[in-house]
Amino acid sequence: MNTKQLEYFLATAEQGSISGAAKILDVAQPAISLQLANLEHELKIKLFERNFRGVALTTAGEQFEEHARLILNQIDKAKLEIIGQQTQCKGKVVVGLSQSICNVLSFQLQTELEHRFPNVELAFRVGPSYKVENWFADQKIDIALCYNAELNKNAATTLPLLSEKLYLYISPRPKNPSYSELSLYGSIPFESLQDYELFMPDRRDALPMLLAAEADNLGIKLKTRNAFGQLMTTLHYISQGFGLAIYPSSATCHLETSKQIRAIKIIQPELKRDVYLRLSDHQRKNAAVAAVFELIRETTANAHADNSWRGTLLDTKYRHPSVVNIDSAVVG
Template structure:
């Protein structure tokens, strides 16, 4: 038994004859007669009484009609749900991220979507952490890739991706006193950072607040006197020219490190690190396309971490279609950072 036989059966009942059903369905009468005969053989009962006037239901046919209508309703409902699912999965997903995160993830995300998920359309916007948070709050983006310092539980559902290590970044410049001092080192203690002039963002930015937190927890005051535009690329140009040093994750500068124009030293004692999260607005329902994009973001994060572009510990707690958001960190964990 199949849906075509059910359709032929119900239209024949409605029209009262096989000839009328054939005209309604625009199908040859013998084709309908054959399908109805096959249906009767499968059911083991005659469903119609046939006469020169047309057809009428037998007692078995009346019983079968009730089930046939229910089956067709279920099939149509299933089709509608599947069409809705397909529409959701073919949707546009807007992702907002910081420039440092975009530097390591944007190309991977675009490549994965284009190659493996052509039914999705990815739109990427980049901006400072406070702007990305505002975009998510006002529904201008569907997913925000940001830092734990920007999480607001009152409207965000957060999914941890990676705990990234922080580095002191120095330009590879033989004329720079900074480079001459640091060129043979791979790590640096946090307290040693107080010796250098740093290019740092203000407290409005998540990185600025992270640096302030470490200064407070360690009692080490850093030098923030160097003029800094707040733009990542501009700051890295200043570093390359020997005008100061920056505190950054590998995601922000790995490409320059591979080109040997900058060098990075892992910050230790204490290890300086922070969590990167994917966040959605809990006031809006997540479509299947958004859930799929979160999974792609997790995959891209794992790929970039595995090849050393994004150095840190993977957390990978993005949701499945039926999963609830997971906490980004306990208060005790955050306060220790």
């Protein structure tokens, strides 16, 4: 049973004929006849008596008419409530996030927001992780995607979003001779990274802090050079074959798809870091902020499902039923 069948049924009952219903609905008579036949077959009752004048409701048809009107009225009421919520949901929402996360989420997030909540204005404030944390602490942003679960823990809603995997990235055609052997690797032990110079963002950022801690655990020292200020500039330099860097797939998904850059899996240990979605306490009851918060959760699940953002999805509310693991494909 569907709403189209109910609409055709009620129109036919009101007009007293299929031809009359077809006229007001602007639908071909055979289409209405087919839907009514399907409805009667599903209900296993006869809804209309046919005669030379048209149709008339049976006793069962009259009883069903009341239910059909009630069902359609409830559907219309639900639509009006949802549309009303979208109309009332308005205002500006500022989201703070890193360049890599912005790369994988911003387009779909903006597109979905414009479609579902056209009166909500979304602004991205993009920067290194320590700046995102400062903006959040100073209430300069409403929502933060960050790597620190403890920042103002009692003053915000904190949701573990995703444990993202980190990879060593290299050009498929490296121009630096020292990368020739590396270009054939599918995986590399973390300890072996000390033999190569790596682009590294500001040491206050979450990524170099994680790598430095892991290097200390293994008693090694990584050779680093300053990354360019913009993520895309650094990645362009790497794609041309002149450097190496460690990033999550969120930073590189567009370049991996076009085969401009290649991921090498880091092992012994495998590197991961948790991403948290944080909602400022003073914005907890703001409908627009709440809408964006939920859309970020949904968009993250979508990015994880299509392997743009690889790792373990910690927030499973919008998880897709099955996600293909293509690690072997991207590192092989």
